[in-house]
Amino acid sequence: MRHPRAVRLTALAAALAAGPVVMTAVPAAAVTGPASAASDTTHAYAAQIVVGDHDRGCSGVLVDTEWLLTAASCFADNPAASLAVPAGKPQKKTTATIGRSDLSGTAGAVRTVVELVPRADRDVVLARLNRPVAGVTPIALAATAPTAGEELTLAGYGRSKTEWAPLNLHTGTFSVDASDATTATVTGKDGVAACMGDTGGPLVRTVNGTAQLAALASRSYQAGCFGIDAAETRTSGVATRVDDLASWVASKAGANRVTDFNCDGVEDIAVADPAATVGGDAKAGVVRVVYGGGKGTAELNQDLDWVPGGAEASDNFGQAIATVDYDEDGCTDLVVGTPGEKLGEAEDAGMADVLHGAPGGIGTGVTKNTHFQQASGNGSLSASTPETGDLLGQALVAGTTAAGEPFVVIGTPGEGLDGAAKAGEAFYVRGGTNVSVHQDKLNVPGAVEANDGFGAVLAADANHIAIGAPNENIGGDDAAGNLAVFSHKLNSENRPTPLFGLDQDLDTVSGGAEAGDRFGASLALAPYRPSGAAAATESILAVGSPGEALAVNDVQKAETGTVLTFRVTASGTYTQLYGISSGTADDDVSGTSEAGDHFGTTVTAVNTAPRAVSTAATMRLAVGVPDEAVGTATKSGAVHVFSLVGAPGANDKWIESGDGDGIPGAPGANQRLGSSLHFTGTQLYVGMPDGPSAYGALYALPMSNVTLGQPIAPVTAYQPGQGGLPASGDRFGHAAR
Missing domain, CATH: 2.40.10.10 (Trypsin-like serine proteases)
Structure with a gap:
């Protein structure tokens, strides 16, 4: 009909x-x-x-x-x-x-x-x-x-x-x-x-x-x-x-959520410059925001009346940044660490802030800021005391648990504990939970010791949290380094549940703990769904050890660096997957390990299809090699991209300045490409805070550009003095989210 x-x-x-x-x-x-x-x-x-x-x-x-x-x-x-x-x-x-x-x-x-x-x-x-x-x-x-x-x-x-x-x-x-x-x-x-x-x-x-x-x-x-x-x-x-x-x-x-500070469905980007001068104060620090879709730019600093503190020399506002929809309103919020902040008489005590997104941009909504500092707020933060050199906010990570609950982890690597200076701790904030995590808490691997720097490096995904102590003494070797892995499930102390610790003196971890290895100096986690699993309840963990010495063709190369990857199961067990390095000139991995490269200074990882069964193509790892010499240009730097689950040499991609993959210009001395990296679901952000621009720069490389055999697509460049960004700054591109 x-x-x-x-x-x-x-x-x-x-x-x-x-x-x-x-x-x-x-x-x-x-x-x-x-x-x-x-x-x-x-x-x-x-x-x-x-x-x-x-x-x-x-x-x-x-x-x-x-x-x-x-x-x-x-x-x-x-x-x-x-x-x-x-x-x-x-x-x-x-x-x-x-x-x-x-x-x-x-x-x-x-x-x-x-x-x-x-x-x-x-x-x-x-x-x-x-x-x-x-x-x-x-x-x-x-x-x-x-x-x-x-x-x-x-x-x-x-x-x-x-x-x-x-x-x-x-x-x-x-x-x-x-x-x-x-x-x-x-x-x-x-x-x-x-x-x-x-x-x-x-x-x-x-x-x-x-x-x-x-x-x-x-x-x-x-x-x-x-x-x-x-x-x-x-x-x-x-x-x-x-x-x-x-x-x-x-x-x-099934896509990764984009950074969207003004909640209009278009991806935005925040770029940190912690060394920028504000109001005449050197290294006060700024974060610059570029809103997608041509909706303008913004500068965030501590001289804004809604941002706690005041811009002061060496505050280093933006030393660490992270993103999460902390108040679950659909607008991404920016988490900013200010480790150099002076609180009372305590120099470099540090603080951190969630700067809330809103339809008009960050800081335009009713709720503008959620503030974290010691002796303030509630929980463990309220019960602790800011002290000189605590460096709260030196490291940050944020995200949502598998249940969708937002969390923030704040590193305080300079915290003294039980008379041990710079032992370090981290604060875990999730809903009403605000707790400290350090090596003298229930079942946390390691022990509180001076200069460990626990909390100097952080990584997290929906399943797990990793906290690094790259200066940890292992078996008498200073700065050999270790890390601890936790689940988001809270234990009897109402803290994240410790699962295991990793260091290179364990039989289940390759290499050996040596002075200066700094195992855990960089960390990355990405959710992993193995074949036959209903969801990505596991994780792949990447651990950088930039001070690692390797024998290359029987010649010892000091501080050439390596990255180890581990599969972390939902039950909390782990298995090492690969040891990754530049290797020799004759193997199937691009490049060659050389003394002083510091391969693994930075790592970033992503699962580009978190709802699907994970494959070599969807699990990606980028490794920074900032002190790599390119030709005669010392410390020019490079980025090396791998699969997180495939053999290192199977489809790796080597990226350096001027090679056609998207980083413009010729290799230059001390540019240290690879010192700043961040993966999203669609691109790799590569910061160049050391040049060639006098202010620094950031490049967004589409995923095809960092994948072997794929066509090269146009790159988006962010640089002070262009695209509405003011021509000022010092280390623009230090971090990007």
Whole structure:
């Protein structure tokens, strides 16, 4: 049967309450079919969506633990005129309830929608949740279009026949009339219709007992819905096809989250220059932000009235930076360490700050800053005392746990403990947890000793945390170095649970602990999903030992450096994978190990497809060799890229200035390329704070440029004096996130 074209609905409950509205001019909403019992989990993937202060109510469906599919019309300013929805944070606070058939109960989860990814070709938007939903299985998308005559089940939270705002999920059966490229016309059976509030609800096909998402409710005539004129008898409507969107959903849900300080869906970048002069104070430090999409730049420093402290000489604001959506509002927040900050009479006591992102940019929202310093706040930080040389904020790492909870780890390598100067510690902050971690805590490997520098180096992913003590004395050898690995699970002391320690005197670690090796001077962690595993609950750990001496063709090369990689399981065990170095001129690894190269001074790692089974192509490692001589240019530096899980020489890529991979100019003495590295899911950021620019520079190399055999793509360059960045600074590119 051919149906007249249904008029697009707007789903504005508030407008209905305000006065008479032409029903066919407003969006589709709750199914007039039977209510689901609180114990019914058949449609647990269904979601109720509330926009603003109940300005709009829609339905949706969980298609990934962190993502819903729903109708774009739920978020469009005027759905009757346009379905255009801006990407990024919703304009109004949006709450989703998932897995709760009875909204008065406690089953399932309540989440905040923090990001929208719209489609331009149909009434569909992907909505990211602030945290994953546990205990509810996402529905898989169908692979074939709805066909004429087949029956689909709609589940929604809109009106029923008798209630304006029912508390129960309702379901009903619809017959497909016809399909086109992006929509299907459907008719409710036995008097069932989609009502106000059902827009975006799942239309499900069941195949051999398994539910598949075929379409989303979009428009309806709403016959029999509460408040609809009894003269309206049509139960037909239009659904939006989603069976051809599986790859689009997977590409969005399975991607690494980008840095997005102004929450507009476009990647931004923060670049630290801790040696920059501010107001005449040398090495006070700045962080410069470049907003993606041509939305300008910003400078962050301690002379801003909302940033704690004041710019002073040698504060080194930006010595370490990290990013995380700390307040879970959809805007990336910037974590900045200021290890040289003087607190009272304590020189170089240090502090750290979370500078909050907002739609107008960092520092423009209601919450601008979350501050961390000793003797302030709560927990272990409050109970500790700032002292000269503590260097809190010298190292930072931030992220989210597997459960989606934000965390920050703050290194304080100069902390004296039990009379041992510069023994070092770290502070772990997660929700209400604020605890110290050092080598005199329960089951933490090693012992508190002077000059260990525990906390000087940090790495973390969703599964594990690594804390380095590169100056640790091992067996009488100073600065041999070690590290400890933890899980995010809290132990009986309410601290991250120690799993194991690593040093080169262990039989399970290659090499031998020697003075000056500085094992653990650089660390990187990336989530790993082995074949047969359901998720990436393991990690690959890379450990740099830039002072390691190696025998190359029977000739000892002092301080040439090496990197060791380890597989860390979900249960907390480890296995060494590879020892990586430049090797000899005759092996299959690019380059040659030479004295003083300091291979492994920096490392960065990424899993470019964290939801998929990990492969040699998706697990990437970049190693900095900043003191590599290129031709006659001493300490020109280089970057060496490997697979984290493949044999080192199988597909490694050597990068130096002027070789065509994206770093411009010729190799120059003391440029120290490789002293600053950071991987994202799509590119490798390479900082050059030592030149050739007088201010420093940063280059964003697309992943193809750092992958053997792939085409070279254009590189994005960031440099003071260009692209809106002021022509000032000293070590721009020292760190980038």
